[in-house]
Amino acid sequence: METTTVNTNFKSEEYFINMGPQHPATHGVLRLLLTIDGEIIKKVDPDLGYIHRSIEKMCERDSYQQIVHLTDRMDYLSSHINNEAVCLAVENALELEIPDRVQVIRTIIGELTRIASHCLWWGVMGMDVGALTTYFYGFRDREMINDIFEETCGARLTMNYNIPGGLMFDIHPNFVNRVKEFIAHFKTKLPEYDTLLTGNVIFQKRTRGVGILSKEDAISFGASGPIGRGSGYSCDVRKHHPYSAYDKVKFKEVLKTDGDAFARYQVRIQEMWESLSIVEQLIDNIPEGDYKITTRAVIKLPKGEFYQKVETARGELGVYIISTGTKNPYRLKFRSPGFSNLSLLNHIAVGGKIGDLVASMATLDLVIPDIDR
Amino acid sequence: MSIAINITGTIQDWLMNMMPEGVANIVAMVIVALIYLAIFAVAGLYLVLLERRVAAWFQLRIGPNRVGFQGMLQTMADALKLVSKELTGTVKADKFLYNLAPYFVIISSLMALAVFPFTKEFQAFDINIGVLFLIAISSIGVIGILLGGWSSNNKFALIGAMRSGVQTISYELSIGLSLLTMVLITGSLQLSEIVEVQKNGWLIIQGHIPAVIAFMIYMIAGTAETNRAPFDMVEAESELGAGFHTEYSGMKFAYFFLAEFINMFIIAAIATTVFFGAWLSPFGITESIPWLGVFWFLAKAFILVFLMMWFRWTFPRLRVDQLLTLEWKYLLPINLVNIVIMALIVWLNMTIQF
Amino acid sequence: MNNEELQNIINSWFPDSISNAVITETSDETESVQPISSNGLEFTEEDSQFLNVTVQPEHFHKLMSQLKSNSETNFDYLFCLSGVDWGTELGVVYHLESTTHRHIIVVKVKTDDRENPAFESVCDIWATAEFHEREVYDFFGIIFNNHPNLKRLFLTDEWEGFPLRKDYVDEINMVIK
Numbered sequence: 001m002e003t004t005t006v007n008t009n010f011k012s013e014e015y016f017i018n019m020g021p022q023h024p025a026t027h028g029v030l031r032l033l034l035t036i037d038g039e040i041i042k043k044v045d046p047d048l049g050y051i052h053r054s055i056e057k058m059c060e061r062d063s064y065q066q067i068v069h070l071t072d073r074m075d076y077l078s079s080h081i082n083n084e085a086v087c088l089a090v091e092n093a094l095e096l097e098i099p100d101r102v103q104v105i106r107t108i109i110g111e112l113t114r115i116a117s118h119c120l121w122w123g124v125m126g127m128d129v130g131a132l133t134t135y136f137y138g139f140r141d142r143e144m145i146n147d148i149f150e151e152t153c154g155a156r157l158t159m160n161y162n163i164p165g166g167l168m169f170d171i172h173p174n175f176v177n178r179v180k181e182f183i184a185h186f187k188t189k190l191p192e193y194d195t196l197l198t199g200n201v202i203f204q205k206r207t208r209g210v211g212i213l214s215k216e217d218a219i220s221f222g223a224s225g226p227i228g229r230g231s232g233y234s235c236d237v238r239k240h241h242p243y244s245a246y247d248k249v250k251f252k253e254v255l256k257t258d259g260d261a262f263a264r265y266q267v268r269i270q271e272m273w274e275s276l277s278i279v280e281q282l283i284d285n286i287p288e289g290d291y292k293i294t295t296r297a298v299i300k301l302p303k304g305e306f307y308q309k310v311e312t313a314r315g316e317l318g319v320y321i322i323s324t325g326t327k328n329p330y331r332l333k334f335r336s337p338g339f340s341n342l343s344l345l346n347h348i349a350v351g352g353k354i355g356d357l358v359a360s361m362a363t364l365d366l367v368i369p370d371i372d373r
Numbered sequence: 374m375s376i377a378i379n380i381t382g383t384i385q386d387w388l389m390n391m392m393p394e395g396v397a398n399i400v401a402m403v404i405v406a407l408i409y410l411a412i413f414a415v416a417g418l419y420l421v422l423l424e425r426r427v428a429a430w431f432q433l434r435i436g437p438n439r440v441g442f443q444g445m446l447q448t449m450a451d452a453l454k455l456v457s458k459e460l461t462g463t464v465k466a467d468k469f470l471y472n473l474a475p476y477f478v479i480i481s482s483l484m485a486l487a488v489f490p491f492t493k494e495f496q497a498f499d500i501n502i503g504v505l506f507l508i509a510i511s512s513i514g515v516i517g518i519l520l521g522g523w524s525s526n527n528k529f530a531l532i533g534a535m536r537s538g539v540q541t542i543s544y545e546l547s548i549g550l551s552l553l554t555m556v557l558i559t560g561s562l563q564l565s566e567i568v569e570v571q572k573n574g575w576l577i578i579q580g581h582i583p584a585v586i587a588f589m590i591y592m593i594a595g596t597a598e599t600n601r602a603p604f605d606m607v608e609a610e611s612e613l614g615a616g617f618h619t620e621y622s623g624m625k626f627a628y629f630f631l632a633e634f635i636n637m638f639i640i641a642a643i644a645t646t647v648f649f650g651a652w653l654s655p656f657g658i659t660e661s662i663p664w665l666g667v668f669w670f671l672a673k674a675f676i677l678v679f680l681m682m683w684f685r686w687t688f689p690r691l692r693v694d695q696l697l698t699l700e701w702k703y704l705l706p707i708n709l710v711n712i713v714i715m716a717l718i719v720w721l722n723m724t725i726q727f
Numbered sequence: 728m729n730n731e732e733l734q735n736i737i738n739s740w741f742p743d744s745i746s747n748a749v750i751t752e753t754s755d756e757t758e759s760v761q762p763i764s765s766n767g768l769e770f771t772e773e774d775s776q777f778l779n780v781t782v783q784p785e786h787f788h789k790l791m792s793q794l795k796s797n798s799e800t801n802f803d804y805l806f807c808l809s810g811v812d813w814g815t816e817l818g819v820v821y822h823l824e825s826t827t828h829r830h831i832i833v834v835k836v837k838t839d840d841r842e843n844p845a846f847e848s849v850c851d852i853w854a855t856a857e858f859h860e861r862e863v864y865d866f867f868g869i870i871f872n873n874h875p876n877l878k879r880l881f882l883t884d885e886w887e888g889f890p891l892r893k894d895y896v897d898e899i900n901m902v903i904k
Contacts, residue, residue, distance in 0.1 A: 056891065130688070133431050205692075206689055222855030306776065307776060333843055348513070355693065
C-alpha cells in the first residue's frame with residue numbers, strides 16, 4: 001500500500017524556545033518546544049519519553065501479581081486506583097466473587113487517594129500562578145493521608161495494597177478512627193483553600209477565559225476526568241461503568257460548562273468535597289468478612305480480551321489485556337488519561353500568551369510518568 | 374562647599390584641626406560614605422534573613438535558625454559562599470557593559486539611602502529637592518537592568534530585561550504622582566521640611582481620604598518598581614530563563630539580589646517619611662529622646678517591608694499585559710483625580726491638623 | 728443499542744457488492760459467532776466483552792467515518808488505540824464509545840505485511856488519534872497515511888527497530904526470564 005505522510009514541523013526561521021525537561025512549571029520531565037511570536041504562542045510540541053520505562057513490554061513477561069506492582073509507578077499520585085484497575089481486570093476475567101468488605105475498603109482508599117492527589121494538584125497550581133504559599137498548605141493535608149496509608153498499607157506513595165483477589169493485609173485497627181479525624185480536619189481546611197486562592201481577583205484574572213476547551217473538542221481529544229467535566233462532558237467512569245462499591249454510594253458528578261481553566265479548577269475543588277462525602281458514607285459501615293480470597297499461585301487468564309476502566313484523579317485509566325491462556329498476558333495496553341489530556345495542550349494554548357500556557361497546564365494536572373509509561 | 378552633615382560635630386572639628394578645610398571635608402565625606410556602605414550591607418543581609426523567616430512563618434515552617442542565634446549569621450554564610458564562586462561570563466558578552474551593569478543598581482540604591490532622615494541629626498544629605506531626587510535616582514536603576522540584559526548576549530535575558538524596564542518606567546509615574554499628592558500639603562520637596570510639617574500630625578492623617586488613596590497607590594506601584602510579587606512575572610517567569618540576571622554569577626549576582634532588597638527598604642522608607650512621619654513618635658511620646666527617632670523610623674519601615682513580603686507570599690502573579698493595563702488604565706487616572714481632590718482639600722483648608 | 732442492531736447497521740453500509748472474501752458455511756455455528764460475510768467485515772463477540780469488528784484495510788477509513796458521523800451509532804469517543812503484534816500479522820485495535828447512546832464497539836484492522844504495514848489515519852475523525860498513532864508507529868512501525876506529523880514519540884529519532892514487536896531483539900536492554 002502506498003505510504004504518504006504529511007509533515008508540518010517547524011520552519012527554520014521561527015523563533016522557538018524550549019521549556020526544558022527540568023523546569024519548575026512542567027510537573028515532571030516534559031519538554032515543550034514552543035514557537036512564539038513575541039508573547040503569543042504559535043505552536044506547542046511536546047517531546048516525551050524522558051521517563052519511558054517500557055512498562056507494557058515488561059508486562060508481557062511478568063506474571064499478573066508482578067504487573068500490579070508496575071502499575072503504581074505510572075501515575076504515582078493515584079497509585080491505589082491504578083492497582084485497582086489491573087486487579088479488577090484480572091478478577092473480572094477470572095469471574096471471582098470479591099467480598100463486600102474488600103470492595104468498600106477499596107473504594108474508601110481510592111477516594112482518599114483522590115483527595116491526596118487533588119491536594120497536591122492544588123498546591124502546585126497555586127505555585128505555578130505565583131502564590132507560593134499554597135504548596136505548603138496542600139502538602140500539609142496530604143501528609144495526613146499519607147500517614148494513614150503508611151499505617152495500613154506500609155507505604156506512602158507506591159501503595160501495592162491491592163492484589164488480584166482482594167487486599168494484601170487487613171486494615172489496621174486505627175484506620176477507621178484516623179480517617180474520621182482526617183475528615184473532620186479537612187472539612188475545616190477546604191474552605192481555607194477557597195479563601196486563599198479561588199476568590200482572589202488576580203487568580204481569577206489569570207484563569208478565567210484561559211485555555212478554553214469546548215465540549216466537542218474535549219470528546220474528540222479523548223479528554224476525561226476533571227478536564228472533560230470542566231467542559232460539560234459527562235465522563236465519570238464511576239457513574240457510567242461503576243466498579244467496586246460506587247454503585248452503593250450517592251455522589252454528584254460535578255459538571256461545569258465554561259471549559260476554561262477556572263472551570264476545571266472549580267471541578268476539582270468540588271470533587272474533593274464529593275470524595276469526602278463518599279468516604280463519610282462508607283467509613284462507618286465497613287462490612288465484616290474476608291479481606292481476600294485466595295487465588296492460585298500462578299494466575300492464568302482464560303483466552304480472550306478484557307478491558308477495565310477506572311476513574312483516577314486525572315481521568316479514565318483503561319487496562320486492555322489480550323490473553324492467550326498462559327500466565328503472562330500476550331499484550332497489555334494501558335490507556336493513560338494523561339496521554340490524551342496532553343494531546344490537547346497544543347489546541348488550547350495556541351493564540352494565548354505564555355503566562356496562559358502555564359496556567360492551563362497547571363489545570364491539566366499532568367503527571368509525566370503516567371504519559372510516558 | 375558646605376554639606377549639611379549633622380552627625381557629630383566633634384569628628385568634624387577634630388578633622389578641621391588636623392588638616393586644611395578642603396581636605397577635611399573630603400575625609401568627612403569618605404567617612405560618611407563608609408558608614409552608609411556598612412549600613413547598606415548589614416541592612417541587606419538582615420532583610421534577606423527577615424524575608425526567609427517571614428516566608429517560613431506564612432508557610433507553616435521555621436526557616437533558617439541554625440547558623441548563629443536564630444539564624445542571624447545565615448546570610449553572612451551565604452554571602453561568603455557567593456564570594457567564593459567563579460565569576461562566569463559569556464564569550465560574546467560586551468565585557469565593559471556586563472561588568473558595569475550591577476554597579477548602576479547598587480549605586481542608585483546607595484544614593485537613595487543617603488537622603489533619609491533617620492532622626493533629627495542623622496541625615497547625610499538634606500537637599501532641597503529631596504523627593505524629586507529620590508524619584509530621579511530610582512530611574513537610574515533601570516539602566517542597570519537594561520544593560521545587564523543587553524550585555525549578556527542572551528535573547529531570553531534581553532526579553533526579561535525589556536519587560537522589567539517597561540514595568541519599572543510605567544510604575545515610576547504612579548510613584549511620582551502619589552508623592553506629589555503629599556507634597557501639595559507640605560509645600561516643600563525637602564525631606565526635613567516634610568518631617569517638620571508632620572509635627573502637626575502624620576501626613577496620612579492630615580490628608581485623610583486622598584492621602585490614604587495615595588498611600589495605597591504608592592504601595593502597589595512601589596511593589597511593582599522592585600519587581601516583587603505579585604508583579605514578578607519578569608524574574609519568576611523562569612520558563613524563559615531567570616530574567617535579566619541569567620548570566621550573572623557569584624558576587625555580581627549578589628549585587629542584583631541585594632539591590633532588590635535594599636530597593637524594597639527604600640520604598641518603605643520613602644513611604645515612612647512622606648506618609649507616616651519619619652522619626653516622629655506617635656502623639657509625640659518620646660520627643661524628648663531624639664535618638665529614639667531611629668527606632669521609630671526603622672519600626673515603621675519594617676512594618677511596611679513586612680507588608681510587601683506578605684503580598685509576595687499570598688498573591689498569585691499578574692500576567693505582563695495585565696500588569697501594564699493596571700498601571701495605565703487604572704492607577705494613572707485614579708492618581709490624577711486624586712491630585713485634584715487633594716488640591717481642593719488643601720485650598721479649602723480641610724486638612725486635619727493637631 | 729445492542730450488538731445485534733449495531734451489526735445490522737454496519738452491515739448495511741457495506742452491501743455485498745464489495746465482496747472480496749470467501750463465503751463460508753454458516754448454519755451449525757453457535758449464535759455468537761458470525762461468519763465472514765462477503766463485504767470483508769467479520770463480527771465476533773467471542774472472548775470479549777464487546778462487539779468486535781474486523782475490517783479490511785481498504786474499507787477501514789470509510790467504516791470509521793461512518794461510525795462517527797451516523798447519528799444512530801454516533802461513536803464520538805475513541806478511548807483506546809492499541810497496536811498489537813498478532814504473531815504473523817500486525818494490527819491496530821480501536822475501542823470506540825458513544826457518549827450519547829453509551830454503547831461500545833471494538834474495531835480491528837490487520838495486515839500481514841510486516842515490512843511496510845500501512846493503514847489510513849483517523850486523525851481527521853478523532854483528534855486524540857494523533858498522539859496514539861505516533862505511539863503505535865514508534866513501537867510497531869505501522870505507518871498511518873495522511874497523519875500530520877508521523878515521527879517517533881517516546882524513543883529518540885535515531886532508534887532502530889520497533890520494540891513492542893514480538894521479534895524485537897535487544898541484548899543490552901531487554902531482560903528475558
